Amino acid sequence: MYTRTLYATGDPAKVDGAVEVLSTAGHKLLADQPGFRGLGVFVDRELGKVAVGTWWQDEQSRDASDAHLRGQRTAMLAPYVTTLATENWEAAVFTRPSRPLAAGAGFRMGRLEFEPSDGDLLVETFKNMVVPKFQAIPGFEGTSLFIDRARGRATVGVLYTDHTALAASRAAQAAVRGEAITKARFTLRSVEEFELAFMTMPEMP
Structure with a gap:
């Protein structure tokens, strides 16, 4: 599957307004788009950050929805956020x-960079080594x-x-991360x- 992420920041006092509009009117707009498969909205209320992931059946559906919804998305979030960035991805694993x-529920997000020629190595390492260790x-x-x-x-x-499980996992996940960096x-x-x-859980295509 394919995904689009949004990363928004703004006044912490207004962040719940962004969450509300994304989970109601925003979700309805997305659900009406061909190929839509799921939505996740994550918030850091202390710093005023919102991270959003939308899931799509294929690359064409994702890109078509972005062209159709971009203006509505910006207008919908304008009262609540001061910055908004979007990125497109392949959901490799x-x-x-x-x-x-x-x-x-707790959510931890890491951003990585790699040589494009190492893309397959990253996917293989994540699938075969990282996921089983995370699952433990x-x-x-x-x-x-x-x-x-x-x-x-x-x-x-x-x-x-x-949040308790999220906090308790920090050392274990850091150890997995270090091992993965060495390999991938x-x-x-x-x-x-x-x-x-x-969250609406991603539907399998």
């Missing part, structure tokens, strides 16, 4: 939660690797049952933590 997760961490619920092979960029998301030759650019605000 993902494991769905086994059950619907409640708001407040208490409270793990699901993970994904979004990748832009041409630009040598990727993002890794990991879901945990709640990527550079970690950032790690951020959010809580789940709204």
Whole structure:
């Protein structure tokens, strides 16, 4: 599958307004688009950040929806955010939660860079080494690797049952991260933590 991510920042006092519009009117707009498969909205209320992932059946559906919804999306979020960035990805590896997760579940996101020629190595390492190790961490619920092979960029998301499990996982996930960097030759650019605000689990194509 393919994905589009949004990364928005603004006044922390207004961030819940962005979450509300994304999970109601925004979700309805997305659900009406051909090829739509799922939505996740994640929030950092302390710093005023919102991360959004939308899932699409294929690259064509994702790109067509962006062209159709771009103006509406910007207008919808304008009262609540001051910056908005979008990126397109291939969902190279993902494991769905086994059950619907409640708001407040923990989410950790890492941004990576790699040589484009190492894209297959990154995907193979994540699938065969990283995912099994993540699955052994208490409270793990699901993970994904979004990748832009041409630009040598990727993002890794990991879901945990709640904030307590998210916090407790930091050392274990850091150890897996270090092992993966040695094997897959990527550079970690950032790690951020959010809580789940709204999610419809990705539907398998």
